[in-house]
Amino acid sequence: MTGADSHIVIIGAGQAGLQAAETLRSEAFEGRITLLGAEPYAPYQRPPLSKAWLTDNLDADQLALRDHSVLERKQIDLWTSASVSAIDVRSQSVLLHDGRALTYTGLVLATGATPRQLPQARDAGDLVCTLRSRADSDAIAQGLRSCVRRELPLVVVGGGFIGLEVAASARKLGIAVTILEAAPRLLERVLSQDLSDWYARLHADRGTTLIFGARIAEIRKTSNHVAEVEFVDGHSIVAGLVVVGIGVTANDQLARDAGIACEAGIIVDACGRTSVPNIVAAGDCTVRRLSDGTMLRLESVQNAVEQGRSAAHALLGVDKPSLGAPWFWSDQYDMKLQIAGLSRGADTHVLRGDMESHSFSIYHFRETRLVAVDSINAARDHMIARDLIGRQISPTAQQAGDTAFNLAKLRTAQA
Ligand SMILES: Cc1cc2nc3c(=O)[nH]c(=O)nc-3n(C[C@H](O)[C@H](O)[C@H](O)COP(=O)(O)OP(=O)(O)OC[C@H]3O[C@@H](n4cnc5c(N)ncnc54)[C@H](O)[C@@H]3O)c2cc1C
Numbered sequence: 186m187t188g189a190d191s192h193i194v195i196i197g198a199g200q201a202g203l204q205a206a207e208t209l210r211s212e213a214f215e216g217r218i219t220l221l222g223a224e225p226y227a228p229y230q231r232p233p234l235s236k237a238w239l240t241d242n243l244d245a246d247q248l249a250l251r252d253h254s255v256l257e258r259k260q261i262d263l264w265t266s267a268s269v270s271a272i273d274v275r276s277q278s279v280l281l282h283d284g285r286a287l288t289y290t291g292l293v294l295a296t297g298a299t300p301r302q303l304p305q306a307r308d309a310g311d312l313v314c315t316l317r318s319r320a321d322s323d324a325i326a327q328g329l330r331s332c333v334r335r336e337l338p339l340v341v342v343g344g345g346f347i348g349l350e351v352a353a354s355a356r357k358l359g360i361a362v363t364i365l366e367a368a369p370r371l372l373e374r375v376l377s378q379d380l381s382d383w384y385a386r387l388h389a390d391r392g393t394t395l396i397f398g399a400r401i402a403e404i405r406k407t408s409n410h411v412a413e414v415e416f417v418d419g420h421s422i423v424a425g426l427v428v429v430g431i432g433v434t435a436n437d438q439l440a441r442d443a444g445i446a447c448e449a450g451i452i453v454d455a456c457g458r459t460s461v462p463n464i465v466a467a468g469d470c471t472v473r474r475l476s477d478g479t480m481l482r483l484e485s486v487q488n489a490v491e492q493g494r495s496a497a498h499a500l501l502g503v504d505k506p507s508l509g510a511p512w513f514w515s516d517q518y519d520m521k522l523q524i525a526g527l528s529r530g531a532d533t534h535v536l537r538g539d540m541e542s543h544s545f546s547i548y549h550f551r552e553t554r555l556v557a558v559d560s561i562n563a564a565r566d567h568m569i570a571r572d573l574i575g576r577q578i579s580p581t582a583q584q585a586g587d588t589a590f591n592l593a594k595l596r597t598a599q600a
Pocket residue numbers: 196197198199200201202221222223224230231232233234235267268269270295296297298316317318347436439467468469470483484485486487489512513514515516
């Protein structure tokens with residue numbers, strides 16, 4: 186698998202695919218590496234697409250993950266606008282949409298995810314957007330410019346991270362924003378009630394209207410190019426643009442068709458191995474079975490990078506599972522949320538600091554074990570939390586809530 190006659194093909198030129206390619210080279214893999222991306226661009230960062238890319242007139246170089254020269258130097262052969270339509274595991278080959286075929290000795294699946302569409306918005310055309318790619322973000326930026334010009338509001342469907350970040354970006358541009366959330370609170374699946382409420386206040390204070398329990402009947406395009414959002418109770422609101430952020434589905438169809446085990450994502454072990462030898466997967470397209478039998482799918486840069494790394498090692502025959510705590514960030518206005526660990530199943534939530542000061546953390550415990558920490562503008566808390574969770578060191582709830590207690594000390598105490 187490592188010799189000069191080997192050929193590793195990577196499907197998906199995003200964060201995870203690029204990381205897998207670079208790891209192969211840094212581990213002295215001598216064979217060919219072909220990185221196939223469906224989009225017309227070299228690998229780029231997605232996080233700015235809902236943030237600075239919408240507001241700050243960045244240029245494409247600031248979005249790029251690597252300069253072209255880096256890929257050339259590392260002899261990573263990037264094919265853009267190269268979409269794979271099928272994998273044949275018996276002949277070890279992949280077929281591209283344009284009819285080209287490539288054989289591989291090892292295959293990395295890093296196909297990412299696709300935003301869920303809102304069925305009620307089928308007939309609203311270009312006035313309703315989802316957000317995953319640079320092209321999506323460019324379309325939203327154009328829609329926001331039109332909102333400014335025509336003094337029309339933006340409606341965001343879905344109070345998750347993407348929707349809230351787009352809402353904050355639109356407010357920065359002076360656009361009136363309404364967020365429609367079907368659940369009774371924001372970010373219900375990922376944040377505790379306290380932090381959800383804090384986010385709702387943050388957005389309301391910045392002038393956004395929040396509607397919870399929203400039931401949309403239909404979104405249609407009117408003759409004067411305005412989106413009309415009609416609710417099931419019959420009332421309606423208008424918008425210059427509707428951005429839908431209601432989650433994603435893993436891009437696992439290629440893998441399914443090839444007979445690779447999937448369950449709402451490509452099933453991988455801790456090293457990124459799939460059910461088929463010599464095929465690994467990484468990033469948003471994957472799911473992992475946890476020790477309690479539940480499936481975990483993460484959507485974060487950190488996960489894409491770490492799984493990309495582990496998957497490359499696995500193809501080289503080396504077990505390098507990612508052992509640290511998962512982490513994630515979100516920027517809204519001047520607030521940076523950093524999440525370390527997984528708070529699901531937590532039964533005790535302890536505040537450290539003062540929520541009104543806009544710099545605090547919430548520590549989540551399952552019984553007495555620290556399982557996650559959400560920090561707002563508290564980078565030091567976040568770094569310590571990642572370390573503590575990764576090393577399975579738990580402060581007591583009292584220590585966590587006491588800002589005079591130095592949590593970093595626990596690391597040395599148990600080193
Ligand atoms: C708007 C936005 C904001 C985000 N903000 C944050 C943030 O603040 N913090 C954070 O941690 N995470 C954030 N994320 C999540 C993070 O960007 C993703 O988790 C990460 O990009 C996943 O990397 P990936 O390589 O798995 O998938 P992707 O980066 O999506 O790459 C997958 C690539 O595969 C390509 N592909 C798919 N099918 C095929 C095929 N058949 N043939 C060829 N190519 C194919 C796709 O076109 C795509 O380019 C954000 C995501 C978005 C969309």
